[in-house]
Amino acid sequence: xxxxxxxxxxxxxxxxxxxxxxxxxxxxxxxxxxxxxxxxxxxxxxxxxxxxxxxxxxxxxxxxxxxxxxxxxxxxxxxxxxxxxxxxxxxxxxxxxxxxxxxxxxxxxxxxxxxxxxxxxxxxxxxxxxxxxxxxxxxxxxxxxxxxxxxxxxxxxxxxxxxxxxxxxxxxxxxxxxxxxxxxxxxxxxxxxxxxxxxxxxxxxxxxxxxxxxxxxxxxxxxxxxxxxxxx
Ligand code: ADP
Numbered sequence: 001x002x003x004x005x006x007x008x009x010x011x012x013x014x015x016x017x018x019x020x021x022x023x024x025x026x027x028x029x030x031x032x033x034x035x036x037x038x039x040x041x042x043x044x045x046x047x048x049x050x051x052x053x054x055x056x057x058x059x060x061x062x063x064x065x066x067x068x069x070x071x072x073x074x075x076x077x078x079x080x081x082x083x084x085x086x087x088x089x090x091x092x093x094x095x096x097x098x099x100x101x102x103x104x105x106x107x108x109x110x111x112x113x114x115x116x117x118x119x120x121x122x123x124x125x126x127x128x129x130x131x132x133x134x135x136x137x138x139x140x141x142x143x144x145x146x147x148x149x150x151x152x153x154x155x156x157x158x159x160x161x162x163x164x165x166x167x168x169x170x171x172x173x174x175x176x177x178x179x180x181x182x183x184x185x186x187x188x189x190x191x192x193x194x195x196x197x198x199x200x201x202x203x204x205x206x207x208x209x210x211x212x213x214x215x216x217x218x219x220x221x222x223x224x225x226x227x228x229x230x231x232x
Contacts, residue, residue, distance in 0.1 A: 001029045009059035019045040035196040037213035043196040083160040084153030088168035089144040094136040123151040142173035163195040200227030
């Protein structure tokens with residue numbers, strides 16, 4: 001079953017820069033896909049269109065049956081409920097503890113307290129952070145903060161998890177731990193993962209599908225790919 005279909009997508013920013021040209025691709029439910037390429041090649045632009053932070057200027061970008069190019073601003077919440085996003089800088093709320101940071105996303109959609117507790121405890125176990133449930137973000141290491149951000153992103157059981165350079169601020173050992181958390185989520189929950197990264201060690205070790213962007217074009221699509229050395 002297909003989860004993402006990109007058809008003839010072009011993205012031109014208002015300043016005239018074309019970030020992506022005539023992009024076509026398809027991602028199935030349950031896949032784990034890396035998006036790689038040099039700085040400025042269009043990775044963030046592609047990822048941002050998937051959660052409708054940016055809109056394509058041409059073409060169709062269909063995520064779980066919703067064409068993000070045509071989605072009205074008032075309906076964006078419908079798309080956002082189907083997906084979770086993890087960023088390089090975690091974006092946790094500093095005044096909330098671990099439990100509250102993860103529960104917050106469920107409180108705003110009006111879920112019952114009991115159901116929230118069940119779900120939050122389950123995802124914190126899955127990311128290996130149950131003992132830190134009452135800690136605040138400034139009491140956690142970078143790797144632990146990223147685990148909280150991942151727990152928050154999956155607590156609503158999304159079909160798609162989008163990760164934009166999730167290991168960008170972490171050392172190599174911690175980065176591999178985070179990758180093992182993501183791999184676990186992909187395998188155990190069947191969540192589709194699309195991850196933009198610069199980290200060639202990770203890409204080489206994980207042996208997943210790799211999309212290589214170069215100057216706004218998709219130039220390679222490998223299964224069990226490695227980080228291409230052509231792109232530095
Ligand atoms: P990457 O994530 O691979 O570094 P980006 O998607 O951020 O690449 O950028 C692709 C191109 O689009 C670059 O030329 C960049 O300067 C340009 N770009 C990105 N965001 C904007 C924006 N908001 N406005 C104008 N140009 C942008």
